[in-house]
Amino acid sequence: MNAIEVRELTRVFRRGKVRAVDAVSFEVPQGTVLGIIGANGAGKSTLFRLLTGHIRATSGTAVVLGHPVSQSDPSRWVRTGYVSQSRYLPGGMTGAECLQFARALRRGWDDQKVVQLVERLAFPQHVRIRELSRGHHVRLQIALALAHNPEVIFLDEPTAGLDPAARRELMGILIDEIGLRGRTVLFASHTMEDMERMADSVAIMDAGRIVSMGPLDSLKKDAGADVKPASLEQVFFQTVERRPE
C-alpha cells in the first residue's frame, strides 16, 4: 500500500512564468524512505509545501495516507510530521513553552517519547526560540515533528547549514528514530552521504520535474551505461547533465 501518491502535481508562480513543480508523479510505499535530491531551485521545497498543504496545487493531486491534501483539512497533521528547511517556530516562546503549546493541541502526543527526544536532542529548553542556533532550532523542530509518532514524516533538508559533526550526529538520531519504527519518510537533502545512509529509493529533481527515480542500486546501475558510477553524487550529475534542455 502506498502512503503517498502524487499525480501530475503542478505549481506555477508569477502567473505561469515559473513552474516550480511541473507535473510530478510518484508513489511512496508505506514504511519506505524516498530521498529527493536536486540543485537549489529544483522545486524540492515547493514539493514539500504542496504535500504538507502549506501551498495549493495549480493542478494535479496529492494523497497522503488515503486522504487528499487540502489546506482546510487539519486532520492530516494527526498522522504526519514535518521538519521544514525554513525557520518559523514562534520566536517569542521558549522551547519548553512551544512543546507545551503543541502538546495542548495535538492528539496522540507521547509524553514519554518527548522526554526521550528532548534528552537525546539536547537543545536548550528555556531559551527563546529566536535566540536558538540553527542546529538547536532543527532539533526542536524534530522533537515537535516526532512527538506524536507520525506515520509519515516530511524532512526538508533538516541538516542544511549544520557543521559536519552536528550533521552526522543529527542524522544518527533521525535514522534511529525513523528506521526503527518503519515509518514512511520523504527526505530532501543536498548531502549525498545522508541520502545513501537513509533512503531506500531516490528521486532526482531538476527544474520542477522528477527526471529520474528508483531504488538506489538500480539508479547507479542505470546511470552507468558508459561509466561505472561509484556514488550517488555521480549519478546525480550524470542524470542532470544528460537531460535535454
Next chain:
Amino acid sequence: MIRAILSKEWQEQRSKYIGYWATLNIPFLVIAIAVAISSVARMPFADLSNKNILKHLPLALAEPALLVTVFLLMTGYFAVATCSPENEDRSLFFIFELPVSRIRYTITKLLIGGIFVVAAVWFATLLPPSGGYGMMLASGKVTWAGSSAAFWAVMAAAVRLATWCSLISLGIFACSALVAALIPRWWLAALASIAATIGLFVSTGSFFDFSTDMPEQNNLSVNVSWGSNPGPWVNISRALELKEINSLGHLHWQPLLSAVAFSALLMAAIAWIYQRKELDR
C-alpha cells in the same frame, strides 16, 4: 484550545496587552496623581449634596471622548501589534501544522483580542467615575446617603458610553487586524491601520456620533488653569442637571448593531484569508 491560545498570547504578547490596558487608563492615573499630590488640584467639595457630585463627577466622563478619538489609533495599533508578528515571522504555519482548523484558531485568537479590547474600554470608561467618586467619599466631604443618586446617574451614563466606545473600538480592532492579515510587514500594517482608522472616523463618524441627544449646554463652562494662581485647577460654572446626564450616550441600536456586524464580517474575512494563506518562502 482557548486555554492553549490564551497561554500562548500571554507568553508572547503580554507586554502589548498590559501596555494597551495601561495606556487607556493614563488620563485617570494622571488626574488621580495630580489630585493626590496637589492641594490646588482638588475639587472644592463644599457640601454633601447630589448637586456637588453632579457638578464635578461628570468630568470623569471625558474619557470616552478620548477613547473614540486618539485612543482609537491605539486600539488599531494594538490589533496590528498582536496579529502582525505571527504573520511576518510566519509562525502561523507552526500552528497550522497542528491538527487544528485554521478558521477555528483565527476566530479564537481574534475573539480573545476583541474581548480584551471591549473589557479594557469598559474598564477605562468606568474607572474614572467610580474611582473619582471613591476619592470624593474618601475625602470625607461627601456621603453615600447624600450623593448616591447622582453617582448612579453618572455611572449609568458611563455604562452607556462604555457600550458605544467598546463597540466602536471593536470595529477598529477588527479593521486593523484585517489590515495586519493582508500586509505582512508590521510597520506598513501599522501605517495602513492609522490611515484606515482616520478614514473610518471621517466617513462614519456622524453615524456613530453618540453626543447628538445631549441638550444645549446652556451657561455651562469648564475652565482649566494650573500654575501659580491659588484657585482650584478646574472651575465648573454650574452643576449638570440629571436630565442632561441621562441624555448622555443614549443607546441607538442601529449604529451599535452595525458596529457588531461590521466587526463580525471583518473577522470572518480574516479567517477566510488565513484559511487560504500560503507559506511562500
